[in-house]
Amino acid sequence: MSVTAPNGFRAAGVSAGLKPDGARDVAVVVNDGPSRAAAAVFTRNRVKAAPVLWSQQVAKGGRVRAVVLNAGGANACTGAPGFQDAHATAEHAAAALEDSAGEVIVCSTGIIGERLPMPQLLDGVERAVAEAARDGGLSAADAIRTTDTVAKIAFKRGTGYTIGGMAKGAGMLAPALATMLAVITTDADLTPAQCDGLLRAATRVTFERVDSDGCMSTNDTVVLMASGASGTVPSEAEFAALLTEVCDDLARQLIADAEGATKTIAVEVVGAATEEDAVTAARAVARSNLFKCAIYGEDPNWGRAVSEVGTTSVAFDPAEINVALNGVWVCRRGAIGDDRAKVDLSGRDVTVTIDLSAGSAAATVWTTDLTNGYVEENSAYSS
Amino acid sequence: MSVTAPNGFRAAGVSAGLKPDGARDVAVVVNDGPSRAAAAVFTRNRVKAAPVLWSQQVAKGGRVRAVVLNAGGANACTGAPGFQDAHATAEHAAAALEDSAGEVIVCSTGIIGERLPMPQLLDGVERAVAEAARDGGLSAADAIRTTDTVAKIAFKRGTGYTIGGMAKGAGMLAPALATMLAVITTDADLTPAQCDGLLRAATRVTFERVDSDGCMSTNDTVVLMASGASGTVPSEAEFAALLTEVCDDLARQLIADAEGATKTIAVEVVGAATEEDAVTAARAVARSNLFKCAIYGEDPNWGRAVSEVGTTSVAFDPAEINVALNGVWVCRRGAIGDDRAKVDLSGRDVTVTIDLSAGSAAATVWTTDLTNGYVEENSAYSS
Numbered sequence: 001m002s003v004t005a006p007n008g009f010r011a012a013g014v015s016a017g018l019k020p021d022g023a024r025d026v027a028v029v030v031n032d033g034p035s036r037a038a039a040a041v042f043t044r045n046r047v048k049a050a051p052v053l054w055s056q057q058v059a060k061g062g063r064v065r066a067v068v069l070n071a072g073g074a075n076a077c078t079g080a081p082g083f084q085d086a087h088a089t090a091e092h093a094a095a096a097l098e099d100s101a102g103e104v105i106v107c108s109t110g111i112i113g114e115r116l117p118m119p120q121l122l123d124g125v126e127r128a129v130a131e132a133a134r135d136g137g138l139s140a141a142d143a144i145r146t147t148d149t150v151a152k153i154a155f156k157r158g159t160g161y162t163i164g165g166m167a168k169g170a171g172m173l174a175p176a177l178a179t180m181l182a183v184i185t186t187d188a189d190l191t192p193a194q195c196d197g198l199l200r201a202a203t204r205v206t207f208e209r210v211d212s213d214g215c216m217s218t219n220d221t222v223v224l225m226a227s228g229a230s231g232t233v234p235s236e237a238e239f240a241a242l243l244t245e246v247c248d249d250l251a252r253q254l255i256a257d258a259e260g261a262t263k264t265i266a267v268e269v270v271g272a273a274t275e276e277d278a279v280t281a282a283r284a285v286a287r288s289n290l291f292k293c294a295i296y297g298e299d300p301n302w303g304r305a306v307s308e309v310g311t312t313s314v315a316f317d318p319a320e321i322n323v324a325l326n327g328v329w330v331c332r333r334g335a336i337g338d339d340r341a342k343v344d345l346s347g348r349d350v351t352v353t354i355d356l357s358a359g360s361a362a363a364t365v366w367t368t369d370l371t372n373g374y375v376e377e378n379s380a381y382s383s
Numbered sequence: 384m385s386v387t388a389p390n391g392f393r394a395a396g397v398s399a400g401l402k403p404d405g406a407r408d409v410a411v412v413v414n415d416g417p418s419r420a421a422a423a424v425f426t427r428n429r430v431k432a433a434p435v436l437w438s439q440q441v442a443k444g445g446r447v448r449a450v451v452l453n454a455g456g457a458n459a460c461t462g463a464p465g466f467q468d469a470h471a472t473a474e475h476a477a478a479a480l481e482d483s484a485g486e487v488i489v490c491s492t493g494i495i496g497e498r499l500p501m502p503q504l505l506d507g508v509e510r511a512v513a514e515a516a517r518d519g520g521l522s523a524a525d526a527i528r529t530t531d532t533v534a535k536i537a538f539k540r541g542t543g544y545t546i547g548g549m550a551k552g553a554g555m556l557a558p559a560l561a562t563m564l565a566v567i568t569t570d571a572d573l574t575p576a577q578c579d580g581l582l583r584a585a586t587r588v589t590f591e592r593v594d595s596d597g598c599m600s601t602n603d604t605v606v607l608m609a610s611g612a613s614g615t616v617p618s619e620a621e622f623a624a625l626l627t628e629v630c631d632d633l634a635r636q637l638i639a640d641a642e643g644a645t646k647t648i649a650v651e652v653v654g655a656a657t658e659e660d661a662v663t664a665a666r667a668v669a670r671s672n673l674f675k676c677a678i679y680g681e682d683p684n685w686g687r688a689v690s691e692v693g694t695t696s697v698a699f700d701p702a703e704i705n706v707a708l709n710g711v712w713v714c715r716r717g718a719i720g721d722d723r724a725k726v727d728l729s730g731r732d733v734t735v736t737i738d739l740s741a742g743s744a745a746a747t748v749w750t751t752d753l754t755n756g757y758v759e760e761n762s763a764y765s766s
Contacts, residue, residue: 047693047701047717077686079702079718112686113719213672216694218686289596289672289753290761297762303460303495303601310430311599318430319462334430335462336496370672371762372755378673379680379754 002137002153003029005164006187008227011136013143016124018072018110018117024143026124027069028093029183030132035228038064039195040105041203043220049076050086051106052219058090058105062192064225065103067183068093068125069144071168073110073117076218085116092122096129107181107221109146109168141166144181147259147377154249156242160232161188163242167250169217180207182222182250187230188239198240199224206247209279210366212258213374214287222247255366260373263295263350267305270362271322271355277314278363281354284308285365292370295350300343302330305352320357326350385520385536386412388547389570391610393515396526399507401455401493401500407526409507410452411476412566413515418611421447422578423488424586426603432459434489435602437469441488445575447608448486450566451476451508452527454551456493456500459601468499475505479512490564490604492529492551524549527564530642530760537632539625543615544571546625550633552600563590565605565633570613571622581623582607589630592662593749595641596757597670605630638749643756646678646733650688653745654738660697661746664737667691668748675753678733683726685713688735703740709733 004011010030018025031038040059042052058064068089075082086106094101108116128143141151148168155164169180190198203222224243256264267286272278285291288308294301302323310318323331325343332338350369387394393413401408414421423442425435441447451472458465469489477484491499511526524534531551538547552563573581586605607626639647650669655661668674671691677684685706693701706714708726715721733752 045690045693046695047689047704074686077689077714077718079716082718111684112690113684113714113723115719215671215673215687216690218690218693288598289757290598293758293761296758299762301494301496303457304598306430306460307428307495307599307601310428310601312429321430331460331496333462335460335465336498340496370758372758374672375676375679375753375755375758378676379682 002141002166003164003183003185004134004137005155006162006185006227008032008187008229009185010132010134011140012128012131012133013139014124014128014131017120018070024139025071026121026128027140027143028066028128028132029140029185030066030097031064031225031227033227035189035226036063036065036103037190037192037195037226038062038224039192039199040221040223041199043217045216045218047218049074049108049219050078050082051075051108052221053083054086054090055105055221058102061102063103064105064223065099066093066097067105067107067223069107069181070121071109071144071146073108073114074112074219075108075116076112078115082115085118088118089121089125092125093129096126105223109181109219112218144168149257152250152253154246156246158188158234158238158242161186161230161234163246165246165250167254169254180217180220180254184224184246187227188232188234189228190226195224195226198243201240202244202247206244206251209364210251210255211283211286212255212368252366255368258368259377260371261368262371263369264348265295265367265369266351266364267367268351268353268364269356270353271357271359272361273315273359275361275363278361279365280312281309281314281356282363282365284312285352286367289370295345296369296371298345300325300330300340300345305354306331309354315358316356322355322357324353385524385549386547386566386568387517387520388538389545389568389610391415391570391612392568393517394519394523395511395514395516396522397507397511397514400503401453407522408454409504409511410523410526411449411511411515412523412568413449413480414447414608414610416610418572418609419446419448419486420573420575420578420609421445421607422575422582423604423606424582426600428599428601430601432457432491432602433461433465433469434458434491435604436466437473438488438604441485444485446486447488447606448482449476449480450488450490450606452490452564453504454492454527454529456491456497457495457602458491458499459495461498465498468501471501472504472508475508476512479509488606492564492602495601527551532640535633535636537629539629541617541621541625544569544613544617546629548629548633550637552637563600563603563637567607567629569609571609571615571617572611573609578607578609581626584623585627585630589627589634592747593634593638594666594669595638595751635749638751641751642760643754644751645754646752647731648678648750648752649734649747650750651734651736651747652739653736654740654742655744656698656742658744658746661744662748663695664692664697664739665746665748667695668735669750672753678728679752679754681728683708683713683723683728688737689714692737697739698741699739705738705740707736
């Protein structure tokens with residue numbers, strides 16, 4: 001199903017020879033309308049890959065005919081020639097669709113600082129457009145995998161419309177290795193402004209709240225395309241809720257498949273003065289190598305969480321903070337609480353709850369443990 | 384030599400049973416004067432261990448008779464009872480010295496969130512004070528080790544005076560596991576205000592520029608004590624230079640012994656608009672797990688350095704940044720530069736040079752690679 005669950009979309013994934021093992025590495029998602037309303041959000045990294053620089057211009061128009069994605073190379077830090085490569089990719093897809101390159105978004109993922117093998121890529125784009133079909137959602141999701149062990153797809157039915165999506169990566173607008181890419185489709189009838197507002201609201205509380213290793217990619221892109229093929233103008237509230245569910249579903253799949261992870265960790269901050277404080281404190285803990293190593297070792301070392309909160313500027317009194325690990329309040333009022341031996345960290349899912357005792361706002365950031373597997377994958381990636 | 388290289392100081396390290404293996408774990412450094420001028424800098428973590436809360440008050444007086452240090456427990460997140468333990472430790476040392484507890488600094492390192500075994504600790508303090516001697520500098524430096532594989536000591540001769548020091552830990556005011564503790568002694572004759580100014584200036588460009596894993600301890604403490612025993616009032620400029628050398632020497636020893644590290648990495652930022660920008664950019668790269676894993680794998684993946692600089696707000700143009708790895712300019716003007724195959728990362732020492740092309744300020748932050756050894760040590764620490 002994936003991106004082709006809603007009406008009006010075709011997709012395909014093909015092998016163009018960019019991945020050394022001959023696996024699928026080029027995908028397209030084509031919107032056949034009748035509407036082309038769309039929006040996108042991009043990495044906040046100031047070093048933006050060529051396809052991001054290209055696609056930001058496309059997104060400004062609020063209309064997208066197709067998204068072309070490739071694994072096997074990020075096309076980042078490639079200068080003016082790299083930008084020309086991204087442009088040529090869009091032109092090639094547009095020519096195959098007999099349409100305008102100005103409505104083709106390009107996404108790339110892989111190593112930074114290498115040019116893409118353009119003849120292979122363009123050949124792949126041409127074949128992908130030719131093969132794009134209503135049943136192509138899965139092969140497209142497969143083609144954008146890098147270190148992903150499984151393809152990530154999601155869909156939800158609304159009242160008279162459907163939302164579908166695919167994603168790759170293991171992080172967020174602060175993702176792990178390579179990049180977080182997501183394409184979300186719907187056959188609901190939306191304006192470009194609605195797409196933009198709804199997408200920003202949904203990503204803020206989903207993709208932006210997974211953080212596998214604190215590193216921010218040069219290539220992150222999340223695109224929403226609305227074909228209008230259902231003829232349904234949705235209730236904004238219902239659509240917002242469903243879109244958030246689809247994004248949350250995809251984001252959780254990303255973190256569950258993060259590189260080398262053996263634990264999925266929910267860092268839940270409650271009792272915060274503001275939601276921003278809650279996110280800041282949760283993110284600090286989610287990024288602590290010491291805390292993540294402790295969870296890998298199934299060691300209820302709560303001091304490493306408290307210590308991280310202490311490095312932030314969020315409102316809290318060190319003598320009033322409480323911390324629970326999987327429901328056991330091991331730290332009460334900043335000091336030793338219940339017996340840490342009662343904490344069971346043997347399962348895959350771990351929840352650390354941090355009560356700042358400073359208000360009533362809350363937020364959760366999802367992360368993973370730091371493992372030998374992570375070090376292995378990331379020390380051997382490009383060599 | 385260590386802290387007893389200058390005249391006027393005695394020291395000792397004894398085993399009090401705080402470390403499971405029976406190794407030395409309690410140290411004292413005693414200043415016999417004639418002067419007791421002193422200053423200290425502490426962690427900026429808002430969650431401060433009990434001994435830090437105690438010692439901050441002592442340091443305000445500008446006079447220190449002795450420093451008591453223990454490994455085997457951080458006495459952090461231990462609430463009011465933990466503060467009473469730190470106070471009792473100071474009182475016990477003061478009684479043995481027939482002096483005031485208000486001039487005794489206490490430092491602790493080890494796991495957070497556990498009370499110290501006070502009877503053993505107090506017995507150890509008593510024995511350490513009794514044993515403190517002019518030749519005790521090495522045993523004191525040995526006693527404060529936690530995961531340190533070697534004791535860290537340094538000394539320098541000035542014109543008519545000496546500076547000595549010892550340290551433990553693998554980081555700094557943003558250190559690794561447990562804590563960075565350092566005691567620096569001199570027989571020069573200085574005022575408390577001079578001690579404070581000189582120590583802050585020296586730590587700013589030394590201990591504060593090593594960053595092994597971005598985690599900030601609850602216990603970091605650097606103390607400078609001046610006995611005046613040489614009778615020499617030093618040239619401030621000469622003393623400042625020598626003190627900075629001693630701090631730099633100790634800081635570099637810490638990073639060279641960082642947990643699990645196989646590489647010592649100098650992240651050198653040049654061409655920055657301001658020194659602050661240079662430090663910010665260097666620290667961002669020094670904290671990147673992806674970059675540190677790449678260096679562990681001897682992979683000249685320079686894109687991971689450029690990408691980290693892009694996450695900061697320092698002045699630079701992504702199209703003008705240059706990056707060298709061990710002298711090979713692999714990134715020129717934000718794009719592909721010299722052949723990355725020319726980079727040799729097989730040695731222990733690695734230098735990444737980042738030219739922001741935005742000014743003439745520079746700074747270097749020292750870090751290490753991220754390795755399986757780091758994950759092993761930190762996933763098994765408290766269990």
